[in-house]
Structures are given as C-alpha cells and as structure tokens.
Amino acid sequence: MSTTVLPVTLARKTFLDLIEKVDCTFARYVITKKGEPKALLMSYEEFEGWLETLDILTDPEWVKALEKAKKEAKRGKFLSFEKVVGRKQKGIKS
Numbered sequence: 329m330s331t332t333v334l335p336v337t338l339a340r341k342t343f344l345d346l347i348e349k350v351d352c353t354f355a356r357y358v359i360t361k362k363g364e365p366k367a368l369l370m371s372y373e374e375f376e377g378w379l380e381t382l383d384i385l386t387d388p389e390w391v392k393a394l395e396k397a398k399k400e401a402k403r404g405k406f407l408s409f410e411k412v413v414g415r416k417q418k419g420i421k422s
Contacts (some may be wrong), residue, residue: 331356336366350374 332355339346339359349355350371357369384390400406409417 331358333358333360333365335359335363336361339369 334342334346334357336359339357346357346369350357350369354371354374356374358365359367359369384394409420
C-alpha cells in the first residue's frame with residue numbers, strides 16, 4: 329500500500345483512473361489544495377476495515393480480550409491456522 333500526494337487539479341483530471349487504482353491495489357491518495365492536504369481517496373473495503381478496527385479498539389471488552397490473547401500467544405498458547413481451519417494456509421511454505 330502506498331500513499332501518493334496529488335494536487336486537486338491532477339486528481340480531477342485522473343479521477344476515474346484513481347478510483348480503479350484504489351479499488352485494485354489499495355493505493356491511497358492525499359488530495360491537496362494550494363499545497364495543503366484536504367482529502368483522502370482510499371478503497372471502500374479498506375475504509376470499512378479501518379472503521380471495524382476503530383470499533384474494536386474503542387470497545388473495552390474487545391481491548392481486554394485482545395490483551396488476554398497477546399499474553400496467551402507470548403506463552404505459546406495458540407492454535408495454528410491448519411488446526412483451526414483444517415488445511416494449510418495458501419502461499420505459506422512449511
């Protein structure tokens with residue numbers, strides 16, 4: 329994922345291409361006006377992920393559960409992907 333800074337005039341000219349790029353590659357574009365950042369263009373899917381993360385990190389019960397999980401993982405108390413899903417993870421070599 330990369331973030332590119334673009335002036336609003338260039339963003340306007342290439343808007344449809346930018347939408348395609350954020351959708352396919354998760355690139356991000358900071359749109360500037362007179363050199364000042366004014367907007368951010370990112371994929372809707374990535375935005376939804378950010379909102380979900382924000383929800384989790386602002387929920388005290390989730391935060392407590394995440395801290396517990398981190399401590400358990402440090403102690404080696406976790407299950408492998410293969411054990412949970414029943415198959416090896418694609419693209420991972422053993």
